[in-house]
Structures are given as C-alpha cells and as structure tokens.
Amino acid sequence: MESALGLGSYQATMMILVFVVLGLGIGALFLALFLPVRWKLKYWMEFAFVGLLFVFVGYGDWRSAEIVEAYQAEMAQAGVLDEPALEGASDFDQEIKVIAFQWGFAFLTEGNEISRNAAVVQPGETILFRIFSNDVIHGFNIPAVGITAEFDPGKERDVWIRAPLEPGKYLIQCLNYCGIGHAQMKAWLVVEGAES
Secondary structure (H helix, E strand, C coil), X not given: XXXXXXXXXXXXXXXXXXXXXXXXXXXXXXXXXXXCCCCCCCHHHHHHHHHHHHHHHHHHHHHHHHHHHHHHHHHHHHCHHHCXXXXXXXXXXXXXXXXXXXXXXXXXXXXXXXXXXEEEECCCCEEEEEEEECCCCEXXXXXXXXXXEEECCCCCEEEEEECXXXXXXXXEECCCCCCCCHHHCEEEEEECCCCC
C-alpha cells in the first residue's frame, strides 16, 4: 500500500505536477501582465491549462478510489469486515465500521452499505464506531460530540457516541498527522431530519 511520506507515491507525484503546472500558469499570467501589449497568451494555451488541471483531478479521484478498493479487498481477505458483533453491541442503536486510510474514511453500516465521506445517523441515536486502520496511525475526532480517539494500524478501536439532537452535518476529522494529504482527511456525521 501507499507509504505515508514516500516520495515515490502517486500523491507526491501528483502534488509535484500540480505545483509545476500552477507555477507555469502563474508565470504565464505575469508574462501577460508585464510584457508589451503585443504579446498575449493564446486562447488554446488557457484551455490546455484548464484541461490539464481537469486531467489531474480526474486521475487523482480515480487513483484514490482504486486505493480504497484495494484496502477493502485486503481487509475483507483478512476477515476484518466479517467479524461478529461485540458483546453488548445490541445496546447501541447502530454499529458502524470505520476504515481509515490515507487520506479518508470509509463507513460500513450493518446493512453492508458503504460511504466514503459520511456516516448517516438519526438524532439522539447511540452509535458504536468500530475503527480500523491498515496503513498508519490515524485519529478520529468529532468535535460536536466531544470524541477523540487515536488508533494504530492493524488494531481495532471501538468508541461510541450519542448523536446530536439537532439535524445537520458535523465534521469528522483525523487529528494525527498521517502524511501529505492529512489536511484533507475529513468526513461528515450526517444527522438526518429537518433542520430547524
């Protein structure tokens, strides 16, 4: 799997390419501003620049989905996703397995529905999160309910919360530096219901 700080990983390569293209774009804009009026950036160059950015975003999203599927396959093979419910788990309204990876969260419900960016709950429910990482140390923080947990790769960590009574979207984030994309490792606790 991908290394947290490996310079050979596709994330580092993509970031380098984005900074190079961004530098070229900013350089072209400065040239257009400060060179004599007769010099203008060709329109096809602008469209090519924007197109290149779309290619980078598309490739990054495709590669990210590929890594998530590889993590899921690896954990399914190890039996992590098929573990029986914990003793006392019936005391909770909902049990959600959380798979943390560089750099995101995947939520697997009891009905085997998976979401890459949101855990959907009802107001006031008690939720058991069974958190697992197979790459690096991650953190699991939901500021709205005052929960923070740190968990090591290969070890499961169980935490529970009572969902907020007010419907809405509440931030879930990683608080442990887990590599170059750590700042984007966010998801949502979605409390369903009509917002007031």
